[in-house]
Amino acid sequence: MHTNYLIIGGSHAGLSAIDAIRRCDSEAALTLVTTEKRPPYSPTALPYIISGKTEPAKTDIIPSNYFKDLDVNYINGASATQIDTQINQVRLNNGGTIDYEKLLVATGASALVPNIAGIEDVEFSCIRTMADAEKIKKEMAQAKSALIIGAGFIGMHAAENLANSGLSVTVVETFDYIMPASFDIESSDLIRKAFVEKGITILTGKQVSKVYKSGDQTVLSLADGDEISGDMLVIAAGIKPNTDFLADSGINCDHGIVVDERMRTCVPNVWAAGDVACASDFFSPMKTIGGTIPCATAQGKIAGMDMSQDSYVKDYPGNLNMNTFGFFGNFAFSIGNVADTFPDSKLEFEIQTDPEKKSFCKFVFDGPVLTGVSAINRRLDPGILKELILRKTDLSTKKEDFIKTPLETGRQVMRELF
Structure with a gap:
């Protein structure tokens, strides 16, 4: 054809x-x-x-x-x-x-399957397709515990849902904190705390060196010599x-x-x-x-x-991180650069916390320009924040107002831009 x-x-x-x-x-x-x-x-x-x-x-x-x-x-x-x-x-x-x-x-x-000794000899699931999700749902009915390799969005989503279904869950992550591709250390620690409070075990800075079966259990051997076991294994190690x-x-x-x-x-x-x-x-x-x-x-x-040769087509501005994450009744999001350092720039950080409301917000500025936001349980408009970052908006005359009232000031700036 x-x-x-x-x-x-x-x-x-x-x-x-x-x-x-x-x-x-x-x-x-x-x-x-x-x-x-x-x-x-x-x-x-x-x-x-x-x-x-x-x-x-x-x-x-x-x-x-x-x-x-x-x-x-x-x-x-x-x-x-x-x-x-x-x-x-x-x-x-x-x-x-x-x-x-x-x-x-x-x-x-x-789904990326990491090169771990013995991985080809054990049963595991990934979460990339509808068939994967349906397979895990069936396995859960016969399991009491689960192991998850990878603490990114997919791994943490899986951890929440497996725990909510009554399973004992252990997450193993190579990096020193969870969701490292999307959140900074401060917000990551707060998210981790919410998971630990729900009984989920999270092991960060741990490398899995070997996987093997012991009876009906799947066993993960860690590089530091420790071993953990579970009824089922989920791999969420990237794409x-x-x-x-x-x-x-x-x-x-x-x-x-x-x-x-x-x-x-x-x-x-x-x-x-x-x-x-x-x-x-x-x-x-x-x-x-x-x-x-x-x-x-x-x-x-x-x-x-x-x-289709549309005359209105514009160049792609580049990949900009934007993720939202709901967990145990909380809501977090991150946009743009949320790291503590960035090459060739002198970044400024404005961090706002409210322990009673379990809220957190971190604005990252490169001079007068907003370059990143990470937030938990804050009333903000992610769409507007993304536009401010994409447009490299000069906030020099409104920076103090923006830090005090980011929702209202952000909307005002966007109205002026339009």
Whole structure:
């Protein structure tokens, strides 16, 4: 078959690209290929599948008639096995081929399984797909304890939901504090405290050197000689971009598909977006994997606009960390640079705490410019804060007011900007 636009991958980046293409080009043939057999869903819903708070049928992120209304040729349950960029053709695992004029690779990423001795000999689960979540839910019914390797968002979400289901949970993290990619030490410690108060054991600064079975138990041997065991093992140690099928395609891959500010690859009629794309970072020229839904959605939109030659397309500003995290009735978020140090800048930190309300807020400034925010249980507007950071807004005349009343002052500044 032949199509004008071919999108491989049906999650946030691919769907965002479809919307962008159809706003500019409503008639050209558009095809989407996805490995999932069920309608598109958000991976953020997976922990709630595990806990039983929601059902798979309630996690769809598009209407049932979405593809029909947009005249999209929807091919599900299939994956690309090879791309021949010389003849503009994609080969699928079912033996079929698709000829394209323009291609977007939005294949996302898979769970990263760390290289630990014995890992191939034990049963474990990851949390990346709906099938993963359903598998864990079944395992929970037969388990009393669980081990989790990795204390990022996925690992901590899993810890909360497994603990809420009555399991004894132990989390092991290599870094010295939890959620190191998204929160600074201060906010991380407060989040950790909430988990410990719920009876969850968290071991940070610990390296797993070996995994093995002992009867019905899975045992983790730590580098310091300690051992811990549990009925089930969950691995949440990061992601790996899905690029294996791109061998010999001529598409440049380096920890992901390397793209420019319009999501273009080194091949003229091929774009990439989402967790498979290695794009510019907002704070530096280095290329990184965005790894968040906001990044994937923005990249997909820009790719779709560029593919359809939309005159309003703008360059991608770069990957900017933005994460939200609900845990045990608390709410935390982080945006931008929340680290204690950053190359070539003299950062200022404004920290506000209220122990009674269990609230915390840290603003990071580079001179008059806000570069990062991390907060727990604070009434703030993450959307406005993100815009202030993206626009590199000069707050010099309003900095003191912003620190005192960030919600109100932030809104006032945005009104003035518009």
